[in-house]
Amino acid sequence: MSDKREQRVDDGLDRGRAFQFSVDGETVTAYPGESIAAAMLAAGRAAARRTAKRREPRGYHCGMGVCWDCVMVVDGVTDTRTCRTEAKPGMRVETQHGVGQRT
Amino acid sequence: MSSLPTDTDVLVIGAGIAGLCTALYLARAGRTVAVIDRGEPWGDASGANAGTLSVQIKRPEVLNITRRAVELWQGFKAEFGIDVGFGRPGGLRVATNEREIDMLRRSQVEQRELGLDTEWLDGNRLRDLAPWLGPTVTAATLCDWDAYSSPLQAGHAIIQGARHAGVAILGAAAATAIAEVSPGYRVTTGAGTITARVLVIAAGAWSGEAARMLGIDLPVSADVNMLSVTEPTAPLLDRVVTHIGGILSLKQYPNGTCLIGGGWQGRGGLSTGVKEIGYENLLHNLRVAANVVPALARLRLVRSWAGFEGVVPDALPLFGPLPGRAGVYVNACARGGYSQGPALGHLMAELITSGRTSLPMERFAPKRFAA
Amino acid sequence: MIEVDLAILGAGPAGLAAAGEAVAHGLRVAVVDDNPRAGGQYFRQPPAQFRRDGGSWFDKEATRVAELLRVLDHPSITYLPDTVVWDVPAPDTLAVAGGERSGRVRGRALLIAAGAHDRPVPFPGWTLPGVISAGGAQNLLKGNRIVPGRRIVVAGNGPLLFVVAASLVRAGAEVAAVVEAAPINRRLLHAWPSMLAAPKILRQALDYRLSLLRAGVPVRTGMTVVAARGADAVQDAAIAPIALDGSVDRAVSETIACDALVVGFGLTPSVELLRLIGCELGYNRGRGGWLAVRSDRMETSVANVFAAGDGAAIGGVEIALLEGRLVGLEVAARLGRAGNAEQRRAALRDQLDRTDKFRRAIEAIFAGPSHYLGLLTADTVVCRCEEVTHGELQARQAEALDSMIQLKSTTRAGMGRCQGRNCMATLASIVSEASGTPIAGLNYPRTRPPVRPIAIGDLLHEPIPPPDLPADPHLPRRQNAS
Numbered sequence: 001m002s003d004k005r006e007q008r009v010d011d012g013l014d015r016g017r018a019f020q021f022s023v024d025g026e027t028v029t030a031y032p033g034e035s036i037a038a039a040m041l042a043a044g045r046a047a048a049r050r051t052a053k054r055r056e057p058r059g060y061h062c063g064m065g066v067c068w069d070c071v072m073v074v075d076g077v078t079d080t081r082t083c084r085t086e087a088k089p090g091m092r093v094e095t096q097h098g099v100g101q102r103t
Numbered sequence: 104m105s106s107l108p109t110d111t112d113v114l115v116i117g118a119g120i121a122g123l124c125t126a127l128y129l130a131r132a133g134r135t136v137a138v139i140d141r142g143e144p145w146g147d148a149s150g151a152n153a154g155t156l157s158v159q160i161k162r163p164e165v166l167n168i169t170r171r172a173v174e175l176w177q178g179f180k181a182e183f184g185i186d187v188g189f190g191r192p193g194g195l196r197v198a199t200n201e202r203e204i205d206m207l208r209r210s211q212v213e214q215r216e217l218g219l220d221t222e223w224l225d226g227n228r229l230r231d232l233a234p235w236l237g238p239t240v241t242a243a244t245l246c247d248w249d250a251y252s253s254p255l256q257a258g259h260a261i262i263q264g265a266r267h268a269g270v271a272i273l274g275a276a277a278a279t280a281i282a283e284v285s286p287g288y289r290v291t292t293g294a295g296t297i298t299a300r301v302l303v304i305a306a307g308a309w310s311g312e313a314a315r316m317l318g319i320d321l322p323v324s325a326d327v328n329m330l331s332v333t334e335p336t337a338p339l340l341d342r343v344v345t346h347i348g349g350i351l352s353l354k355q356y357p358n359g360t361c362l363i364g365g366g367w368q369g370r371g372g373l374s375t376g377v378k379e380i381g382y383e384n385l386l387h388n389l390r391v392a393a394n395v396v397p398a399l400a401r402l403r404l405v406r407s408w409a410g411f412e413g414v415v416p417d418a419l420p421l422f423g424p425l426p427g428r429a430g431v432y433v434n435a436c437a438r439g440g441y442s443q444g445p446a447l448g449h450l451m452a453e454l455i456t457s458g459r460t461s462l463p464m465e466r467f468a469p470k471r472f473a474a
Numbered sequence: 475m476i477e478v479d480l481a482i483l484g485a486g487p488a489g490l491a492a493a494g495e496a497v498a499h500g501l502r503v504a505v506v507d508d509n510p511r512a513g514g515q516y517f518r519q520p521p522a523q524f525r526r527d528g529g530s531w532f533d534k535e536a537t538r539v540a541e542l543l544r545v546l547d548h549p550s551i552t553y554l555p556d557t558v559v560w561d562v563p564a565p566d567t568l569a570v571a572g573g574e575r576s577g578r579v580r581g582r583a584l585l586i587a588a589g590a591h592d593r594p595v596p597f598p599g600w601t602l603p604g605v606i607s608a609g610g611a612q613n614l615l616k617g618n619r620i621v622p623g624r625r626i627v628v629a630g631n632g633p634l635l636f637v638v639a640a641s642l643v644r645a646g647a648e649v650a651a652v653v654e655a656a657p658i659n660r661r662l663l664h665a666w667p668s669m670l671a672a673p674k675i676l677r678q679a680l681d682y683r684l685s686l687l688r689a690g691v692p693v694r695t696g697m698t699v700v701a702a703r704g705a706d707a708v709q710d711a712a713i714a715p716i717a718l719d720g721s722v723d724r725a726v727s728e729t730i731a732c733d734a735l736v737v738g739f740g741l742t743p744s745v746e747l748l749r750l751i752g753c754e755l756g757y758n759r760g761r762g763g764w765l766a767v768r769s770d771r772m773e774t775s776v777a778n779v780f781a782a783g784d785g786a787a788i789g790g791v792e793i794a795l796l797e798g799r800l801v802g803l804e805v806a807a808r809l810g811r812a813g814n815a816e817q818r819r820a821a822l823r824d825q826l827d828r829t830d831k832f833r834r835a836i837e838a839i840f841a842g843p844s845h846y847l848g849l850l851t852a853d854t855v856v857c858r859c860e861e862v863t864h865g866e867l868q869a870r871q872a873e874a875l876d877s878m879i880q881l882k883s884t885t886r887a888g889m890g891r892c893q894g895r896n897c898m899a900t901l902a903s904i905v906s907e908a909s910g911t912p913i914a915g916l917n918y919p920r921t922r923p924p925v926r927p928i929a930i931g932d933l934l935h936e937p938i939p940p941p942d943l944p945a946d947p948h949l950p951r952r953q954n955a956s
Contacts, residue, residue: 006624006646007620007621007622007623007624007647008619008620009530009532009619009620009621009645009646010619011529011530011532011645012526012527012528012529012530012532012533013520013525013526013527013530013619014524014525014526015524015525015619016523016524016525031523031524032523033520033521033522033523033524033618034618034620035617037614038614038617038618038620039620041614041620041622041623042620044733046603046604046622046706046707046708046733046734047603047706047707048603051861052335052359052861053860053861054855054861056601056855056861057602057603057706057707058601058603058858059602059603059604059707060603060606060610060614060622061601061605061606061607061610061858062591062592062607062896063606063607063609063610063611063612063613063614064591064609064610064613065508066591066892066895066896066926067607067858067892067895068859068890068891068892068927069601069858078336079403083610083613099335099337099359100334100335100336100337101336101337102334102336102337102398102401102402102403143877143879143880145883146879150883162948255883255884255886258883259875259880259883259884262875263873324950326950333930334891334927347947348943348947349947349948350943350947380561380922380923382563382569382578383938383939383941385923386933386934386936386938387938389930389933389934390934392930393930393931393934399930400929400931400934401930401931402929403891403927403928403929403930404927404928404929404933405889405890405891405893406889406893406922406924407922408920408922414950418948418949418950438950
């Protein structure tokens with residue numbers, strides 16, 4: 001997926017050097033300090049997980065860490081809130097299906 | 104919400120596990136039964152417990168009652184169509200040091216004499232069977248009677264099942280006065296007045312208060328038991344886990360949440376109605392749990408809560424006629440009363456309908472406390 | 475155990491203002507906040523790695539923020555970022571946990587300045603990816619300088635909608651429509667005079683409105699979103715008229731294509747900690763629903779427990795700052811450190827009264843429908859965590875299991891990780907409508923610790939004395955005083 005740069009607001013701002021991480025194997029571009037969820041939205045990816053019961057897609061919703069809808073598997077750790085987790089170069093992010101495996 | 108009938112064969116005071124099961128089996132025996140509760144039905148100990156139906160953690164005096172109860176729990180679905188979220192994965196009762204191992208051995212011998220066989224596990228056999236146990240756990244007994252139900256699910260299911268059997272159940276109907284009439288008793292409640300030939304006090308921690316309305320003193324006090332539940336996770340532990348020291352009760356439900364209890368005490372008491380988390384005791388409870396099953400440390404705690412459980416000084420059930428008041432029975436305050444509830448209800452129905460019980464229950468009679 | 479004069483939960487406007495005032499009077503202060511960076515929602519800052527020249531519209535508050543944040547470097551301040559307050563074991567003690575640290579912070583006074591979150595309003599499709607709360611959209615913009623989509627519908631009720639929409643326009647996004655449930659246009663004329671009480675905020679409001687006008691964004695009033703549709707993410711939003719009694723006319727609905735739908739039906743104070751402490755709460759829909767009952771010194775019904783800012787009652791940033799200062803001053807005065815507190819207090823109160831006049835005018839303009847239950851269909855998810863639909867709740871109501879507590883315990887609504895933040899308000903509305911009991915009279919499920927979900931291992935860093943257990947495990951155990 002390409003870097004949809006126009007969703008980033010760069011008025012008066014230098015984000016520094018772009019880097020890549022992966023979401024379900026596809027490359028997503030981010031800038032230092034951005035959250036995983038923000039970088040994904042800028043890349044046009046809204047879905048983070050599938051729910052346990054209804055198998056519905058969910059994504060970034062409350063943006064302040066209280067709704068738990070944006071959780072994904074980040075470098076193997078399930079139930080990671082992507083709105084509160086900074087993207088890092090080379091990070092492996094995956095869609096979470098159902099309940100996590102915290103153990 | 105239904106309203107209170109004016110007259111009934113049997114009035115049960117308290118819509119917890121003991122009261123509702125008493126009502127259910129009485130209704131099946133053809134009696135008209137009403138159950139009143141001072142608050143929400145299932146609102147205290149029955150809703151605020153870890154759902155553990157463990158036989159091997161029970162003291163010897165109530166071992167057979169509990170085994171009977173597990174059979175009844177298991178049979179609820181076939182017998183009444185009541186789904187209580189029952190599972191019987193068997194349970195591990197663990198020990199973490201020499202003193203506890205010694206206690207566990209003595210308990211195993213004692214239980215064998217009472218006809219309950221458990222399997223001793225240590226070393227590799229224990230690790231193979233339960234790789235999720237922490238290194239501090241050095242021995243355990245496996246009891247295939249140990250089971251669980253879901254207190255949340257069971258409450259709704261048993262209330263609906265009892266209603267279906269014809270039982271009238273009314274919450275927010277605290278008994279405020281009890282008068283002897285002929286024949287029976289007239290009970291004034293927050294939701295009207297009702298006359299009953301027979302009264303059953305199954306009010307848990309409030310049973311002392313109910314007996315006092317009849318002029319009888321029972322030494323009932325309240326524990327404030329704490330429970331905690333985690334976020335859901337993939338299958339982590341496949342047994343009910345308890346601790347020989349009585350300080351842990353733990354299981355994972357099919358929805359993935361883990362429920363942690365163990366009788367740790369919160370703050371509060373009956374006189375104030377306060378039932379709050381005790382900070383240090385909660386941390387003790389969580390530490391014991393994470394010590395026995397280390398993977399729990401990575402799980403998020405979602406909710407901790409507390410509920411009153413009625414208790415008498417010897418911590419045995421109050422079961423039988425209230426001395427000096429014909430037609431009044433008590434079925435309350437069994438420690439670990441959730442697991443024993445269906446059997447105690449069944450036995451109480453036997454006692455009321457036939458004057459006899461199919462298990463010896465005399466030692467639990469309230470008269471042991473009558474001055 | 476950290477011991478201070480004033481322990482503050484929340485490093486937003488109210489908490490920081492209180493801290494600033496308190497240290498100016500020589501108090502020792504602790505500030506606990508679960509965000510990695512201070513500022514709260516309003517003053518949320520982009521990551522330190524972003525290099526800003528300060529010229530952007532989005533940096534217009536930069537000077538004020540810098541000044542506010544400076545207090546955290548003061549030697550009398552203990553600042554605990556990235557730290558959750560998960561329990562209040564006593565009315566003077568916050569139980570905190572963050573990373574490798576957990577323990578207790580005790581203050582001679584407590585200030586709960588917990589901020590607010592979006593009032594949840596469920597409608598078909600509100601769980602779709604791309605449907606984002608107004609607060610979430612603001613955080614994305616402020617914290618990451620990213621907009622959530624390229625063609626965005628902004629819908630709901632309240633002034634925040636216009637703030638969000640204007641910010642999105644300023645950020646270069648296409649805002650397809652602003653959909654406001656209240657009939658605000660006919661109310662604006664009457665409200666002008668009182669709005670002049672706070673000219674600074676009024677200027678800001680006009681700036682937002684002008685941004686929308688210049689961008690040609692259609693503002694649809696007296697309408698609401700009734701559905702979001704899409705396969706794996708939102709593709710369009712359906713809107714329809716809504717009356718003040720909550721009735722929705724789906725017959726005249728229209729569809730707007732979008733790749734993000736920002737919904738904001740107003741904010742609700744995060745009163746969980748206040749509930750847990752046992753502070754008296756009142757219900758006032760115009761100020762967000764449940765709110766703290768306070769004295770004019772911002773003290774709750776529990777002595778020396780203060781509440782300020784949007785976490786006490788929705789009032790906005792200027793009110794939060796003033797209330798925070800009042801709390802700092804009051805605590806200093808009680809400890810005999812405030813000198814001529816009376817004069818300073820009067821000045822702050824005067825500003826607060828004028829700002830509150832403006833707030834009341836805004837509240838009157840944006841007074842919305844009495845409820846949004848008309849948006850629910852049987853298949854609408856009400857509890858997002860446990861995936862409980864309105865139909866399942868209705869089935870329980872039909873079985874007479876109809877109190878909030880019974881609905882919660884029989885369906886698991888409110889039992890998930892958001893701890894009811896996204897559904898309890900709806901449950902209350904549903905039960906209130908069905909029973910005729912006003913929301914303020916409903917029996918709410920109790921608030922219990924932890925106030926935020928937190929890993930068990932994170933709670934176990936505090937050394938505590940061993941328990942006092944009876945030798946016989948079958949005998950009752952002693953209760954714990956702390």
